[in-house]
Amino acid sequence: MHHLSECPSVVRIKGTYEDNMFVHLVMELCKGGELFDRIVRKGHYSEKKAALLMKTIVGVVESCHSLGVMHRDLKPENFLFDTPDEDAKLKATDFGLSVFYKPGQCLSDVVGSPYYVAPEVLHKYYGPEIDVWSAGVILYILLCGVPPFWAETDNGIFRTILKGKIDLVSEPWPHISDSAKDLVKKMLERDPKQRISAHEVLCHPWIVDDTVAPDAPLGSAVLSRLKQFSAMNKLKKMALRVIAERLSEEEIGGLRQLFSMIDADNSGTITYEELKQGLKKVGSDLMESEILSLMNAADIDNNGTIDYGEFLAATLHMNKMEREENLLAAFSFFDKDGSGYITTDELQQACKDFGLIDDQIDEIIKEIDIDNDGRIDYGEFATMMRKGNPGVSSRTMRGNLKFNLADALQAKQEYNEEDE
Secondary structure (H helix, E strand, O other): HHOOOOOOOOOOEEEEEEEEOEEEEEEOOOOOEEHHHHHHHHOOOHHHHHHHHHHHHHHHHHHHHHEEEEEOOOHHHHEOOOOOOOOOOEOOOOOOEEEEEEOOOEEEEOOOHHHHHOOHHHHHOOOOOHHHHHHHHHHOOOOHOOOOOOOHHHHHHHHHHHHHOOOOOOOHHOOHHHHHHHHHHHHHHOOOOOOOHHHHHHHHHHHHOOOOOOOOOOOOHHHHHHHHOOOOOHHHHHHHHHHHOOOHHHOOOOOHHHHHHHHOOOEEEEHHHHHHHHHOOOOOOOHHHHHHHHEEEOOOOOOEEEEHHHHHHHHOOOOHHHHHHHHHHHHHHHHOOOOOOOHHHHHHHHHHHHOOOOHHHHHHHHOOOOOOOOOOHHHHHHHHOOOOOOOOOOOOOOOOOOOOOHHHHHHHHHHHHOOO
């Protein structure tokens, strides 16, 4: 990121500090929120606005490539607005998977995020063109509210990516300009040698010419789908807390002692100040903004404090959360009447029990309800718990960005078998 410090659209590193265990990065503070959150909150949204956003996103890609840097994990949650103001600047962050590369060099390690990964990554032979693909996926979502390659499992997503068929016919695409569709097709070209470069994207008429991208609203349907796609999956957060609270002391390890150490006044909850002081005790040197981000990510019921259940849900490793018996127990917690389904009413009641606002219940149901029967069965619930949230807000203290290599390789093998 130091190499990109002159790029105005990249979050800057203010300093680095090293102790016996960690290297701590002090980053520029961005208060304006994530890319999709701002769009959903503003309401009015048009192709012209999408074009301005893409100019910034692909500008970052071009800057990276000009310096021999491959980002490898472009996605909406890695773009933040620097302030809440109307004229806030969009900035790229999180270069944790980025690497330097030499012209003509091809990489083979499978990294990235399922919805945004390019097909050649799954083939384990790729170059900087993968960043243009990922930016193309973001553009597709900006224009229609859903990802171009979608399935219920990571393996399913990878298979649709390898097939590379994109839908530019269904709603709202008949109302999207031909120029926008042309750019999407060129960015999502399966053959990386034929794919448009970052510089060529920035020279495309839809980006360059202010009169090409219409300023008319894209419509409530697109905003609604975008809101659904980017909504925090409250059910998953609540389920993680339910599971965390039923784990044995052996599974929890030393986390109870750590919680007690941070909870200085023994109130049973951790305040922001206690978290800040507790992190100092264990050698952390995070900025206040970063501590606040941890606080917000762990505070499931948004009451300003972290209780023990929230603390466990934010710190325990996912392999303990995803065991069958734990998932069944969590499902039963929500399925109050034992019908085998989580209904809208039961989800609303759970939100009340957890002190959450239930304004996104419909989005949660739609996101998880595979068979569209208006309720969530155990299979749908388990699928949701075992895969990453498609939304831009799936952040916890663990923050693991790599996806399942086994799923990627299995998808590639199945795809090759189909071709034969």
